[in-house]
Amino acid sequence: MANKLAKFFVGLFGGISAVWWGKYLVMFIISLMPILELRGGLIAASLMDAPMWTSFLVCFIGNILPIPFILWFITSIFDFLKKRNGKLGKLVLKLEKKANSKKEQIERLKYLGLVLFVGIPLPGTGAWTGCLIAALLGMDKKKSCLAAIIGVIMAGIIMLIFSYGILGGILG
Numbered sequence: 001m002a003n004k005l006a007k008f009f010v011g012l013f014g015g016i017s018a019v020w021w022g023k024y025l026v027m028f029i030i031s032l033m034p035i036l037e038l039r040g041g042l043i044a045a046s047l048m049d050a051p052m053w054t055s056f057l058v059c060f061i062g063n064i065l066p067i068p069f070i071l072w073f074i075t076s077i078f079d080f081l082k083k084r085n086g087k088l089g090k091l092v093l094k095l096e097k098k099a100n101s102k103k104e105q106i107e108r109l110k111y112l113g114l115v116l117f118v119g120i121p122l123p124g125t126g127a128w129t130g131c132l133i134a135a136l137l138g139m140d141k142k143k144s145c146l147a148a149i150i151g152v153i154m155a156g157i158i159m160l161i162f163s164y165g166i167l168g169g170i171l172g
Contacts, residue, residue, distance in 0.1 A: 023048045024058045031062025034128040038063035038152055039121045039159050046163040056156055063127055063152050070131040071141045071148075098124075099132045106133050111147040114139070118151025121159055127152055 027050065031041030038059045045055030078096065081088045102124065106113040118130040127148050134144040 023050045024054070027055055028058050028062040031059040032065065034126075037126045037128065038156050039126070042156065042159040042163045052160060052164050056160060060152060060156055063156075064149055067127055067131055067145055067148050067152075070128065071135050071144055074132060074135050095132070096136065099129060099136055102129065103133050103137060106130065107137060110139070111143050114144060114147040115151045115154065118148050119154030119158070121155045121162075126155070 023045070026048070027041040027045045030036050030044050031038050033040065041059035041062055042055060045052075045059065078092045081092045083089070102117070106117050109116070114130050114134055117125050117133070118127050130151065131144065131148050134148070135141075
């Protein structure tokens with residue numbers, strides 16, 4: 001799924017990639033997105049033939065940028081939106097339900113669980129969901145932030161191997 005979405009966004013923002021910094025902007029924006037994150041950014045980087053280590057750095061920064069905001073502010077934002085009880089309130093309840101369905105993966109191992117949850121690039125995992133779960137569980141924010149960053153590095157290494165190694169070998 002990440003591969004298809006990354007291809008879609010590369011096509012959507014294809015014109016931007018004509019300028020020298022455009023490729024990096026595209027992969028940065030993709031890495032900011034909740035579903036794609038660093039995984040999608042590195043796949044897009046590979047599809048655009050961007051240099052591997054520069055791409056990793058750009059995607060890493062794009063993926064870790066939302067982490068503190070999620071950990072420190074998401075529960076307050078969710079509480080506010082649930083009180084409004086409209087469509088956004090229903091969306092928040094749906095997001096909380098999704099996060100709660102995955103929380104036992106983190107709850108049992110605490111911070112190591114958060115590292116593994118964020119670091120193993122599978123559908124439904126990543127920094128956004130991991131930090132949402134950590135915030136809903138009331139885990140220490142500084143430790144959770146560090147665990148999520150370590151997980152993003154781990155996911156980045158795995159995705160470099162996939163995007164530039166396996167995928168690059170198939171497409172290259």
